[in-house]
Amino acid sequence: MANLPANPSITPELIAKHGLSPEEYEKVLSILGREPSFEELGVFSVMWSEHCSYKNSRPELRKFPTTGPSVLVKAGEENAGVIDIGDGWAVAFKIESHNHPSAVEPFQGAATGVGGIIRDIFTMGARPVFLMDSLRFGSIKGDSEQAKTNRRLFAGVVAGIAHYGNCIGLPTVAGEVYFDDSYNGNPLVNAFCLGILRHEQIARGAAEGIGNPVFYVGAETGRDGLAGAAFASRELTEESKADRPAVQVGDPFREKLLLEACLELLATDCVAGIQDMGAAGLTCSTCETASRGGTGVEIDIQLVPQRAKGQTPYEVLLSESQERMLVIVKKGQEATVKEIFEKWDLPYAEIGKVTDDGMMRVRNGNDVVVNVPARSLADDGPLYSREAAPFTPPAPLDLATVPQTDPLKALPQLLSHPSIASKRWVWRQYDHMVRTGTAVLPGSDAAVFIVREANKILAAATDCNAIYCKLDPSVGSRIAVAECARNLACSGAVPIGVTDNLNFGNPHKPENFYQLRAAVEGISEGCRAFNVPVTGGNVSLYNESPAGAIDPTPTISMVGRIDEVAHITTQAFKQAGDQIFLIGEIGSELGASHYLLAIHGRKEGAPPALVFDKEIAIHHALLGLIRKGFVRSAHDCSEGGLAVTIAESCFGTNFGATVDLGDTQQRPDVVLFNETQGRIVISVSPSDKAAVEAELSKSGVPFRAIGAVTAQADLSITTGASVFAWPVAMLNETFEGAIPSLMES
Amino acid sequence: MATISKAPTAIKVAVIQFPGSNCDTDCQAALASFPGVTAEIVWHKETSLAGYDAIVLPGGFSYGDYLRCGSIARFSPIMGAVRNAASTGVLVLGICNGFQILCEAGLLPGTLMRNRDLLFRCETLHLRVENNESPFTSVLHQGQVLEIPIAHGEGSYFADAETLKALNENNQVLVRYCDASGNVSAAANPNGSLENIAGICSHGRNVFGLMPHPERVCEPILGGTDGRGIFKSMIEWMATHKSNN
Numbered sequence: 001m002a003n004l005p006a007n008p009s010i011t012p013e014l015i016a017k018h019g020l021s022p023e024e025y026e027k028v029l030s031i032l033g034r035e036p037s038f039e040e041l042g043v044f045s046v047m048w049s050e051h052c053s054y055k056n057s058r059p060e061l062r063k064f065p066t067t068g069p070s071v072l073v074k075a076g077e078e079n080a081g082v083i084d085i086g087d088g089w090a091v092a093f094k095i096e097s098h099n100h101p102s103a104v105e106p107f108q109g110a111a112t113g114v115g116g117i118i119r120d121i122f123t124m125g126a127r128p129v130f131l132m133d134s135l136r137f138g139s140i141k142g143d144s145e146q147a148k149t150n151r152r153l154f155a156g157v158v159a160g161i162a163h164y165g166n167c168i169g170l171p172t173v174a175g176e177v178y179f180d181d182s183y184n185g186n187p188l189v190n191a192f193c194l195g196i197l198r199h200e201q202i203a204r205g206a207a208e209g210i211g212n213p214v215f216y217v218g219a220e221t222g223r224d225g226l227a228g229a230a231f232a233s234r235e236l237t238e239e240s241k242a243d244r245p246a247v248q249v250g251d252p253f254r255e256k257l258l259l260e261a262c263l264e265l266l267a268t269d270c271v272a273g274i275q276d277m278g279a280a281g282l283t284c285s286t287c288e289t290a291s292r293g294g295t296g297v298e299i300d301i302q303l304v305p306q307r308a309k310g311q312t313p314y315e316v317l318l319s320e321s322q323e324r325m326l327v328i329v330k331k332g333q334e335a336t337v338k339e340i341f342e343k344w345d346l347p348y349a350e351i352g353k354v355t356d357d358g359m360m361r362v363r364n365g366n367d368v369v370v371n372v373p374a375r376s377l378a379d380d381g382p383l384y385s386r387e388a389a390p391f392t393p394p395a396p397l398d399l400a401t402v403p404q405t406d407p408l409k410a411l412p413q414l415l416s417h418p419s420i421a422s423k424r425w426v427w428r429q430y431d432h433m434v435r436t437g438t439a440v441l442p443g444s445d446a447a448v449f450i451v452r453e454a455n456k457i458l459a460a461a462t463d464c465n466a467i468y469c470k471l472d473p474s475v476g477s478r479i480a481v482a483e484c485a486r487n488l489a490c491s492g493a494v495p496i497g498v499t500d501n502l503n504f505g506n507p508h509k510p511e512n513f514y515q516l517r518a519a520v521e522g523i524s525e526g527c528r529a530f531n532v533p534v535t536g537g538n539v540s541l542y543n544e545s546p547a548g549a550i551d552p553t554p555t556i557s558m559v560g561r562i563d564e565v566a567h568i569t570t571q572a573f574k575q576a577g578d579q580i581f582l583i584g585e586i587g588s589e590l591g592a593s594h595y596l597l598a599i600h601g602r603k604e605g606a607p608p609a610l611v612f613d614k615e616i617a618i619h620h621a622l623l624g625l626i627r628k629g630f631v632r633s634a635h636d637c638s639e640g641g642l643a644v645t646i647a648e649s650c651f652g653t654n655f656g657a658t659v660d661l662g663d664t665q666q667r668p669d670v671v672l673f674n675e676t677q678g679r680i681v682i683s684v685s686p687s688d689k690a691a692v693e694a695e696l697s698k699s700g701v702p703f704r705a706i707g708a709v710t711a712q713a714d715l716s717i718t719t720g721a722s723v724f725a726w727p728v729a730m731l732n733e734t735f736e737g738a739i740p741s742l743m744e745s
Numbered sequence: 746m747a748t749i750s751k752a753p754t755a756i757k758v759a760v761i762q763f764p765g766s767n768c769d770t771d772c773q774a775a776l777a778s779f780p781g782v783t784a785e786i787v788w789h790k791e792t793s794l795a796g797y798d799a800i801v802l803p804g805g806f807s808y809g810d811y812l813r814c815g816s817i818a819r820f821s822p823i824m825g826a827v828r829n830a831a832s833t834g835v836l837v838l839g840i841c842n843g844f845q846i847l848c849e850a851g852l853l854p855g856t857l858m859r860n861r862d863l864l865f866r867c868e869t870l871h872l873r874v875e876n877n878e879s880p881f882t883s884v885l886h887q888g889q890v891l892e893i894p895i896a897h898g899e900g901s902y903f904a905d906a907e908t909l910k911a912l913n914e915n916n917q918v919l920v921r922y923c924d925a926s927g928n929v930s931a932a933a934n935p936n937g938s939l940e941n942i943a944g945i946c947s948h949g950r951n952v953f954g955l956m957p958h959p960e961r962v963c964e965p966i967l968g969g970t971d972g973r974g975i976f977k978s979m980i981e982w983m984a985t986h987k988s989n990n
Binding site for chain 2: 159162166167168169251252253254256257260343344345427428429430431432433434435436437438439441450452565
């Protein structure tokens with residue numbers, strides 16, 4: 001170690017700048033038995049950041065149910081979990097955040113978020129087949145500087161996702177976008193990717209085989225994204241703009257080449273281990289593969305393909321340049337790597353080898369700049385159990401304080417609220433049809449995708465109502481799971497797995513940590529109830545701007561399977577005369593609703609109650625009807641309640657609907673806009689009406705026939721003595737026009 | 746990389762795979778769904794296309810297209826063979842990025858510019874068949890309205906007045922964007938293309954480029970089958986052409 005460069009000297013200021021606490025630095029000293037080099041300090045800093053180590057969340061994440069007969073690769077074992085889907089086929093899927101980079105540089109931040117999650121999937125040996133996105137921004141309405149900024153962020157993020165996904169040729173088939181001022185200054189960009197593979201194709205990120213050569217493949221290393229993982233583990237401030245160099249620059253064309261080259265390489269059986277260089281780049285991939293393999297890895301920085309001249313070893317180690325992979329090649333098969341990467345015109349270099357001493361050793365020519373036990377970086381990071389503030393359940397909404405409004409006006413207002421309005425402006429910018437498998441286009445409850453090579457039909461949805469989570473994180477996160485499952489049921493699918501993206505504020509603040517803990521427990525409860533494993537995901541903490549923390553946003557993405565093409569169901573009405581049923585209750589819960597927010601400007605009250613047994617019985621009843629071929633359309637009730645749901649089922653058709661909800665002795669606004677859970681609106685052929693009633697009675701779920709699809713394109717809803725009617729064309733124009741008119745103004 | 750469909754057949758189509766092609770396998774699957782057609786993926790570094798009855802340049806981002814779409818792909822080794830084949834009357838179909846490459850390569854006149862609103866646009870639109878006397882539209886009717894999706898950021902067709910005049914005089918415009926009733930209107934123009942042009946063929950009729958993606962609407966489960974007419978026309982033409990030889 002005589003040649004360790006000692007510049008700059010390790011001062012308390014430098015340690016603090018690296019985000020390491022004095023206690024954590026003590027731990028570094030005791031692991032090394034000496035003072036770290038500058039490079040080693042950087043390596044510990046990124047590996048022990050929340051982003052890489054989950055030091056504040058790992059004890060909570062252990063609560064997730066992660067096992068099951070279909071789980072082939074468990075959460076946390078590898079870059080993504082893998083689930084069996086039958087006939088020797090499997091899916092790998094995961095969601096990951098790129099919030100901080102997107103706040104500072106929306107286009108590249110979002111683009112590289114997509115690139116990162118795609119790499120996580122093909123690293124598993126899976127061919128990526130589709131993408132989804134869950135996005136959150138501050139309000140885009142009005143002329144304030146904040147609104148203008150939010151529109152710029154929204155437009156930039158969508159363009160960035162489109163840029164990357166469209167170019168690499170993966171359809172973005174579903175997603176969600178919400179607008180709420182809690183995301184001012186700190187938008188959320190969560191990207192999901194799913195890939196398909198044969199069981200025997202599962203690739204591992206372990207550095208196995210002492211003496212095996214370690215290859216660097218893909219784009220050259222530059223100075224972009226320096227220490228991005230550490231940047232992601234801080235709160236955003238006014239000065240964050242200065243962190244722009246911590247945002248990476250994406251090259252989807254390079255990633256397309258890398259994807260094809262890696263899948264071609266993996267098919268040759270010459271790969272002992274493979275890992276993408278994502279957060280913490282070369283550092284993370286070397287120490288994680290060594291740790292997983294129970295081995296050591298030694299590399300030479302000077303052999304790494306580099307984009308810029310004069311980069312220091314510190315910069316090369318901590319760069320988060322995109323589109324790079326680390327491949328452990330079986331000794332003697334180096335020529336295959338050469339052949340394939342030359343075919344795809346990609347840089348590659350043998351930069352080191354697998355060793356037997358458990359050390360992550362980095363040389364700069366003859367100098368050793370890092371010499372650290374790999375396991376200590378990857379697995380022995382600090383773990384904290386933070387303090388959770390006691391939680392006071394929100395007071396139930398006092399309806400007497402909510403002035404009655406005219407539903408005639410309220411429905412169009414709700415439909416034009418950007419969170420509820422059509423997202424066509426967004427998904428029209430995404431190629432959502434490439435790979436010719438998209439059977440249900442964006443805009444329905446769930447995306448449905450046909451995976452030709454496996455002859456399987458998959459469905460996927462992503463959901464999180466953060467208003468619910470803000471007011472009661474436990475209930476809100478349970479609802480997020482239930483709503484995802486409900487969306488899948490409405491498309492005819494049975495859930496097979498969940499990936500989650502936990503977006504929260506600074507965990508050092510007890511109220512934030514309570515939210516994280518309650519959300520994990522709520523999601524766990526939900527996943528157990530629906531009997532689906534959590535296959536992995538991502539934690540994004542420190543989502544705060546100077547105005548405070550974001551509303552807690554535990555985004556749930558759920559993947560499901562549809563057995564037969566005939567079971568694929570969409571939300572749009574299909575034929576005039578069809579009978580409309582409500583499965584579930586009329587409901588009465590207005591607390592935490594979008595009606596309250598959009599019409600009355602209030603974010604308060606208790607979110608609707610969720611009873612898993614009831615919810616599951618309703619999903620089963622619906623799936624039973626779908627399998628018997630009775631269901632022409634199915635759409636779940638969520639934000640905006642029953643009126644919004646029925647209106648949406650009219651959109652994109654030439655039909656209207658006449659609905660009578662009976663006399664529930666409640667205010668019309670409560671009947672039309674409440675957000676009671678466990679409700680689905682279906683339409684069936686009149687000739688099947690009796691059979692459907694018999695089936696639903698047998699299943700014991702609450703239901704009622706509420707009306708019929710009409711050839712006249714008007715929506716008419718009766719509640720008690722009140723009748724409300726709207727031309728569908730007017731509602732549709734409001735729904736479709738809201739976001740374009742805000743963005744084009 | 747080449748995958749050969751099972752049935753031994755008379756008609757063999759090459760689907761060129763540039764490094765950033767991403768509709769190559771979609772085109773292959775659409776072609777292979779016709780009885781008697783073999784579709785093979787051909788790597789862009791190949792230099793021969795001997796033995797193929799037709800060539801498809803699929804959609805995608807051939808070289809990332811950070812410069813002008815297709816401007817680098819035109820220099821790919823395979824393009825010499827594409828040019829030769831085109832000059833001998835072999836059918837060449839360019840879809841989306843393939844259309845852009847054909848324009849850059851000079852096999853079709855004009856160019857594709859950024860969409861009018863500068864946004865990428867993916868959606869199913871209506872196309873009117875302007876001329877069914879071509880190897881690519883022969884099974885369609887004159888004036889027939891097709892529903893075929895687009896997915897592009899640079900699809901605004903432009904050519905100088907003289908070129909445009911020649912295209913119209915020679916009936917080289919095969920499809921234009923229109924509304925559901927077949928009206929070619931400004932409102933039905935998704936990208937600012939001159940005269941709503943969605944696809945044009947060469948003077949000799951054997952090279953056709955279009956921005957919409959017929960391969961995406963070749964089976965009912967994907968929302969339609971209107972794309973089949975274009976492939977069917979090609980296949981019938983090739984079959985006739987072969988038997989005449």
